[in-house]
Amino acid sequence: MKYITINNRKVPLEGEKNLLSVIRKAGIDLPTFCYHSELSTYGACRMCVVEDDRGKVFASCSEVPKEGMVIYTNTPKLQHHRKLILELLLASHCRDCTTCRANGTCELQKLATQLGVDRVRFENTKEIQPLDTSSNCVVIDPNKCILCGDCVRTCEEIQGVGVLNFAYRGSKMRVMPAFNKQMSETDCVGCGQCRVVCPTGAITIKSNVHSVWEAIADKNKRVVVQIAPAVRVAIGDKFGIPKGENSLGKLAAALRRMGFDEIYDTNFGADLTVMEESKELVERLESGENLPLFTSCCPGWINFCEKKFPQFRKNISTCRSPQQMFGALIKEEARMNKEDTRETIVVSIMPCTAKKDEIVRPEHFTDGVQDVDFVLTTTEVTRMIQEGGIDLSRMPSESLDMPFGLASGSAAIFGVTGGVTEAVLRKLINSNKIEDLEQISFCGVRGVEGVKECTVQLGEREVRIAIVNGLKSAEEILLKLEKGEVHYDFVEVMACKRGCIAGGGQPTPIGPRTKQARYDGMYNIDKAAQIKLSNENPIVQSLYEGILKGKEHKLLHNEH
């Protein structure tokens, strides 16, 4: 067996593409800023330097492991180098740690502690740059950028958007959109993946925390909150709750203590989406018009399609996203309830930064009133819980409120790639028999590949389906569709890799183990759900007979 020697211990080579992976396999956590296994290797931050038996020092991320290599990872020389490199990174970095959004999650801060950097000998001579707050989703602070390029590569390689890049050179180098445009003027889709990979506070979530606290404190306002599927498996991250564990009950308890008036489930909105979207699919299959039908749950994807492939706009489902269906429904209910004189404020807790952009789209105002007032990401809610002095791990598990707190297992899996498709197929096949449900789950809808394809027999018709996650994969599929190389009837797209569980608003870091735990967590919720199909949700059924009657189009759909 081929092996290399790391710190005098033999470690087998098992096809790792770089030395860093072998070192990490050996249990040594070498620090990095610029290395992400899903991105191309950049080799810029030099934190992962190692020394060989001849005293040569090099970056392990960009070195191919060769049999017989003798590597040391923590010699005095390396300690010296690493510390100096970090000091140089810190030299031109804003050092207002106490007021930084990334305080506590910042990799730079963490490594400075870990490597024992107790003073920075160099003066920061960099000119102070203004913040870019133009986006509805993220805030960019160039003063905190360490030029690791993680955001640049994520935006281009994973998302195929490529809004950010390096500009200028040497000491003047910065990461910015072309011509230093404001983010709102670019093709940015708001997915927030740049923020997920940013090791510092250079890219952070645009916060609505303050506005929500104010709404809660206002006695004339009835603050209704909805919780998206993927939030419940990530909200526990910062409270010592095992990764991927469903903390919905604890979150409900915390939200009540924080002062939210009614706590509901976006999954309920997802059940409505399944009803409407499956109906739409059947209609389009019958008419043969505007196929394939594209899903419309993901606002990052909608932005992407509109900005880069407007010719496919008509293919996007007219269904509103679960968040927007929910918002429209709550506001309609409030309009009809004349007894309650309070103003209803709908807050969404979302794993997503692009949802902040979705709520202000013109079609998401009903009769001039915004359907969803504020979006808080999981990360912001984490902070609010902390601000409220609540230890989530010690909260009892409480139920959500009725009626909009009841949802099916189909809705729960909206938070992962393939979930929407699986939910729609369940509704169309309309069987809750375990063998039928299993057959759907094994037909190719599950898994984390960028593009999954499957065909399903619906009555006479064979329905061709593609399930896409990551916008770069979406771009590839759209180009193939345009050229007529592929044919589908239904295409599900989620902007973020693996779906909402790794969304731009989720607590970071989101490493491979965290992703897997959240992924499994979503399906576990479905497994535990007594109601598997959206159409079996009794509240959904009663709504169609009640408040929704004759208003399906007004409340649940968008015009194109």
Place this chain on the structure above:
Amino acid sequence: MLDKSFYDKADEIIALHGATSSALIPIIQDIQSEYRYLPPELLVYVAKQIGITESKAFSVATFYENFSFEPKGKYVIKVCDGTACHVRKSTAILERLYAELGVSKEKPTTDDMMFTLETVSCLGACGLAPVLTVNDKVYPAMTPDAASELIRELRGA
């Protein structure tokens, strides 16, 4: 939006080098020599045509000092401020030219679009120091007075 002729010219240049991402630099060099600057609109256009993002093209164009998004004067004067020229008093020449032309580091081009004054780090002609170039023509062993004289000649020309 520029005049259509600009885009036609860009198409011509792209066709010459091939619409591939690796041809970015030669394409924008040719555009710059055509217009004496790189119109931002054309950079965006070229990026689209050769299949790279706007931000990537901007990244390349700003990496090289040579590319300019600002229109340049008819005569581009480059005063060498490399080590050899610097010790042989290139600064005095530069200052004279700044005064003579009424330009500065921040505003390097005259209002009549006749002159653009730039410094370069080394022209590789150290034996001729101090040296400057006007549109790639080399003027060796310059003095402030010779520089003033040169401007008068160019104005007259």
